[in-house]
Amino acid sequence: MIELKNASKTFTRKGITIEALKGINLKVEKGDIFGVIGYSGAGKSTLIRLVNYLERPTEGQVLVNGRDLGTYNDKELRLAKKNIGMIFQHFNLLESKKVFDNVAIPLVLLKKSKSEIRQRVQELLEFVGLSDKAGSYPSELSGGQKQRVGIARALASNPSILLCDEATSALDPQTTQSILQLLKRINAEYNITVMIITHEMSVIQEICNKVAVMEEGRIIEQGSVLEVFGHPQHETTKNFVKTVVQNSMTPSVEKSLKAENGSLLYKLHFVGKSASEPILYEMIRSFDIKVNILFANMTEIQETTLGTAIIQLSGDRKLVEDALTFLTRHEVSVEEIESYVFDDNNE
Incomplete structure (x- = not known):
């Protein structure tokens, strides 16, 4: 479904070269809820931006559904990206547009008819529990409601992949729990593969079936959540696991x-x-x-x-x-x- 082969990403700014990613090898199977965890600066957000080609790898390959995104021409790449939805940490909603119009943006860009847009937006707002907020502006919503709008928008084009970049880090614990359960429901009911970037091990514990741990641009450990939680090998992984699973003496x-x-x-x-x-x-x-x-x-x-x-x-x-x-x-x-x-x- 998603595969990174020896993918690296280097940025050069003001004459300074930064290796954000170094030789990443990663495979996400269809139907996974795959978590990528690491501290700030580990390279998590750069990695997820490779998957939808918001960033292109300096070296290596990014394959989606078996094809290297680097082999697409511009038109093919635009079509491929419609199959990949993305949810952002800070919602990225247009404050000047109502909830209905925010969700409709991908459908408008796809030049769908007004009747198709109306039907799809209403269906999605009902799915995320915001049917009564269609006429509201983002400023009138709570953080959790804004994220639900972002999720509805990401689902508008019927993607098979949903990317979540720190989608719950700006939310309180109770709201985080409700958003995670919604993502789990999306995975189960729509059969959408979900990839989650986070720095919170509790998010991995709650809904992911596989996890990769990153440090300084590299993947230092990966496997099923059960394996990684049960037998963490790297010191960084052990420290993450300790935040949710007490496993040592006082x-x-x-x-x-x-x-x-x-x-x-x-x-x-x-x-x-x-x-x-x-x-x-x-x-x-x-x-x-x-x-x-x-x-x-x-x-x-x-x-x-x-x-x-x-x-x-x-x-x-x-x-x-x-x-x-x-x-x-x-x-x-x-x-x-x-x-x-x-x-x-x-x-």
Whole structure:
């Protein structure tokens, strides 16, 4: 559906060269809600502007529906762009035009008849819950209502792809939730592929099925949201995940542990079925070792439960190893996060 192959983008301003994107390889499948997350300056907005060719790559390719956008002539490119809707952070509405006319802009540009425009705009305003605001001006709307107008406008030409550039960052949490649910509904009911640029991991958690993490113009990690949330590899990804999923001990607990000898510390990851079964209870019953549960948390991602626990194990080393093997057999991922060496008094 959307594919970037070794795409790079360089800007030169006042004699200074800036590498905004460096060797981006990315694939968005039809029907995905694909999130791209990164801190300010990571290159997210430049990336999404490549997808609809508001920016052309300095190197590499951008393919939509299997064809390189760089091979289109101007007329073909204009037609291709009609298949790609875009929602902006600050709505980009014309303040001098009423809601109806703002939504109608793409249809007017497509030279649709007045009856077609009227029918389509009314249908879209009903879909986004603004049928009663057709005659209002943007200045009379709340931020959430303005974004709904922007979404209706982006859908006017029946695109198969919807790009969202920080579409919720200017909204309060409750309004953000309603807009995200609307995007999810668009994806499901219209079968539109959605690509979301954001700096908020909660947005990724709420509706995305895949995610790419960006830093300094590169993609440093990507995969299914479940994989990335469950097993973040890069430090930046771990920091993003921590904003929505608590997965570490409190500093006071950690500090007290470092004063102890003769123990092993492990982080356990439970996914799906293993998160709802009494696996730790069965392990404690089965092995004569001391188990100290220091932290435990569960969250739901893509309707799948993810669990994290940090445990301290003490006792016979062979029994500890057997207990860890027991956990692994029950589909629990085990990560040793710190070891404490036995001293002579504790052996």
